[in-house]
Structure formats: C-alpha cells, structure tokens
Amino acid sequence: MVNPLEIKVERNKHKKTKPPQDQLGFGVHFTDHMFVMDYAQEKGWYHPRIVPYQPIVLDPAAKVFHYGQTIFEGLKAYRTGDGRTLLFRPQKNIERMNRSNERLSVPQLDEALFLSALQQLIAADQDWIPSGAGTSLYIRPFVIATQPALGVSPSEHYQFIIIMSPVGAYYPEGINPVKIFVEAEYVRAVIGGVGEAKTAGNYAAGLKAQEAAKELGYSQVLWLDGVHRTYIEEVGSMNVFFKINGTVLTPALNGSILDGITRSSMIQLLKHLDIPIEERMISIEELYEAGRNGTLEEAFGTGTAAVISPIGELSWKGEKLVIQDGQTGELSKKLYDTLTGIQKGSLADPFGWMVEVSETPSGVL
Structure with missing residues (x-):
C-alpha cells in the first residue's frame, strides 16, 4: 500500500494564463497540474505524483482503446466567502469509483490515498478555484487500462489520473427549466449490465439518442428501462425526481441506474425538510397520467454539474407534457438554494457533507 505522504509534487514552471471568471464555460480550461499513479499486476499501485498538466502517451494497442476498460468520477471544490476551500462529499465519489472499478475488473484504489491526492492536487492549484457566484473547480478522476496487448481480458497495467477545470455558473442568468425527450427506441442499460457503473461506454451509448433529441429542440434524453420500455430510469447526465400530489418520487436504484451523489444528498435533504420522498418504480404512463x-406539481434532475435542473417539458411518443407552466417550481428553487448554500459555505452544513482542504501541499520536489 502506498503511503499518502509519499505523493511527490513537481511544480509547473510554465503557468497558464487563467481565463476571466465570466468566460469559464464547463470543462474547457484546465489547471496547471494533474495527479498520476501507475498500476502493474506484479507491483500494485505505485509512483503517485503531481506533475505539470500534460498529454498522455499510450501505445496504440493499449486496452482502453479496444475493450473500454475505463472509469471516471466527477466532483467539485468550492471557494467560500471567507476564503476556505470545501469539497462536497468526496468520500462518496471515492467509494462509487471503487464500485465501478469492481464491475469493470479494475484494481481497487486505496481510499485514504485517493482523498490525499485530491486534497494535495487542489492545494497545488488553489489559485485556480474561482470565487464568483455559481462557480467552482470541477474535478475529474479517471482510470484507464494501459497494457499494450490485444485480447479480451482485464488489463495488467493501468493509470489513475486526476485533472481539474474551473467552471462557470451552470445558470449564468438564473436557474432555468430544461426540455426533455423521453427515449422510446434506444436502450442505454439493463439490469446486470454496467448501467450503475460510471464508465465511458454508458455515455457513448446515449449520444445517438441525444443527437436526435437536440434536432427536435430538446436538451437531454430521459431513459426508460431496457426490458419493458416503461419504467423511468434517469436522464443522460442526471437522476430524476417528480413531485406528485405532495410527495416526491424518484426511481429506485435497481442495478442499471447511477447512484448519484447529488441524488442521495437530495433524498437526505428532503427528509430533513419533512417533505415526503419515495424511491420506487415509476412508469412513464403513471407520470403522464399525473x-x-x-397532480404532477414539479419535476427536476440532479447531478454534479447543474446541482438541480428543473424540467419544464417532456415529450413522449409525440405527446408533450408541460410541467409547472414551464417555470421553475418552488421546491426545486428551495432545494437548489439550500444545497448550493451548503456547498459554498454560506449555509450551515447539518449533514457533515463538506470537507475542508488544507492550503499546504506536501511532498514538493
């Protein structure tokens, strides 16, 4: 096992020019450093290091290109009004990444080392964390199979890498509802597959449907189950919630739905606010009937990027369903303001979700 204190830091001597905070976008700009660690079957995980941000050099036969062994995560760090840096529930992302690793036959990552790598990388690039309203530092950990060998079997070599990107406000002009197309032809995942793992193939499988939806004027796709084509699962980048007759409903985790960190936080927050919440199977017919x-009062998606994204319209088999007159509902706005307030440190954190990051990285070379 690698000691977290053994992470070495090589400072980037050629710092990038930082973009203006009102021109950040999402996932466009990247910080000065990245974390890298290698794996070999005979050695385990070794050589953890923070180095200048740079291209990855891989053999053309690397297994990630041919057999899709790759896992990723997404989380955020926030700059508070009093200058502290907070991470939102990083332990949950670490645990989920190891569950994804298990599903794709990737070696487990040491959780203490993972958290230390996150904190030290953020400390090394702390001047990249934006402080404007709605801004944050997006963090993308990922694992790729690097063994140069053709043949369908788990790789014997991997790299674990973390990169970071300052991102702007998801809603620069205020929280706005989105229009969602209910997919009735394509299938993203089935129970027993890899739908609950955060792996690249899940997202590639949804691109065709998303393209078709955009041509019709819809921003994202709502997936139904892959067997009956009846039960609601998730949106391409979000879990979904529906408020029907005073009770909030969300699809139960069934093995083909991603166990979203924001989803679980929202369930905990709803219970804290004494708002009825049920996790169960929800058919598209039930939703349209409501x-x-x-009785369908509100609908919203949850995810790391948007936190909460109100849903103003659905389209299923040619039938449009307008929700809350296409406007943001009262509950959606309250949940968004509460969770983002906790994340930015302006509201109390009764759940112990936020982890403060030290400003001093160790192991500097």
Whole structure:
C-alpha cells in the first residue's frame, strides 16, 4: 500500500494564463497540474505524483482503446466567502469509483490515498478555484487500462489520473427549466449490465439518442428501462425526481441506474425538510397520467454539474407534457438554494457533507 505522504509534487514552471471568471464555460480550461499513479499486476499501485498538466502517451494497442476498460468520477471544490476551500462529499465519489472499478475488473484504489491526492492536487492549484457566484473547480478522476496487448481480458497495467477545470455558473442568468425527450427506441442499460457503473461506454451509448433529441429542440434524453420500455430510469447526465400530489418520487436504484451523489444528498435533504420522498418504480404512463389530471406539481434532475435542473417539458411518443407552466417550481428553487448554500459555505452544513482542504501541499520536489 502506498503511503499518502509519499505523493511527490513537481511544480509547473510554465503557468497558464487563467481565463476571466465570466468566460469559464464547463470543462474547457484546465489547471496547471494533474495527479498520476501507475498500476502493474506484479507491483500494485505505485509512483503517485503531481506533475505539470500534460498529454498522455499510450501505445496504440493499449486496452482502453479496444475493450473500454475505463472509469471516471466527477466532483467539485468550492471557494467560500471567507476564503476556505470545501469539497462536497468526496468520500462518496471515492467509494462509487471503487464500485465501478469492481464491475469493470479494475484494481481497487486505496481510499485514504485517493482523498490525499485530491486534497494535495487542489492545494497545488488553489489559485485556480474561482470565487464568483455559481462557480467552482470541477474535478475529474479517471482510470484507464494501459497494457499494450490485444485480447479480451482485464488489463495488467493501468493509470489513475486526476485533472481539474474551473467552471462557470451552470445558470449564468438564473436557474432555468430544461426540455426533455423521453427515449422510446434506444436502450442505454439493463439490469446486470454496467448501467450503475460510471464508465465511458454508458455515455457513448446515449449520444445517438441525444443527437436526435437536440434536432427536435430538446436538451437531454430521459431513459426508460431496457426490458419493458416503461419504467423511468434517469436522464443522460442526471437522476430524476417528480413531485406528485405532495410527495416526491424518484426511481429506485435497481442495478442499471447511477447512484448519484447529488441524488442521495437530495433524498437526505428532503427528509430533513419533512417533505415526503419515495424511491420506487415509476412508469412513464403513471407520470403522464399525473400530468393530465393535474397532480404532477414539479419535476427536476440532479447531478454534479447543474446541482438541480428543473424540467419544464417532456415529450413522449409525440405527446408533450408541460410541467409547472414551464417555470421553475418552488421546491426545486428551495432545494437548489439550500444545497448550493451548503456547498459554498454560506449555509450551515447539518449533514457533515463538506470537507475542508488544507492550503499546504506536501511532498514538493
């Protein structure tokens, strides 16, 4: 096992020019450093290091290109009004990444080392953390199979890498509802597959449907289950919630739905606010019937990027369902303001979600 204190830091001598905070976008700009660690079957994970941000050099036969062994995560760090740096529930991302690793036959990562690498990398690039309203530092850990060998079997070599990107406000002009297309032709995942793992193939499988939806004027796709094509699962980048007749419903985790960190936080927050919440199977027919009879009060998605994304319209088999007159609902706004307030340190954190990051990286070369 690698000692977290053994992470070495090589300072980037050629610092990048930072973009203006009102021109950050999402995942466009990247910080000065990255974390890298290698794996060999005979050695385990070794040589953890923070180095200048740079291209990855891989053999053309590396297994990641041919057999799709790759895992990733996404989380954020925030700059508070009093200058502290906070991470939102990093332990949950670490635990989920190891569950994804297990599903794709990738070696487990040491959780203490993972957390230390996150904290030291953020400390090395702390001047990249934006402080404007709605801004944050997006963090992308990922693992790729690097063994140069053709043949369908788990790789014997891997790299674990963490890169970071300052990102702007998801809603620069205020929280706005999105229009969602309910996919009835393509299938993203089935129970027993890799739908609950955060792996690249899940997202590639959704691109065709997303392209078709955008041509029709819809921003994202809502997936139904792959067997019955009836039960609601998730949006391409979000878990989903529906408020029907005073109770909030969300699809139960069934093995083909991602166990979202924001999803679990939202469930905990709803219970804290004494708002009824149920995790269960929800059919698209049930949802549309609630829309027709007026009991569907709100709908929203949850995810790291947007936190909460109100849903203003659904389209399923040609039938449009407008929700909350296409406006942001009261509950969606309250949940968004509460969670982002906790994340930015302006509201109390009764759940112990936020982890403060030290400003001093260790192991500097």
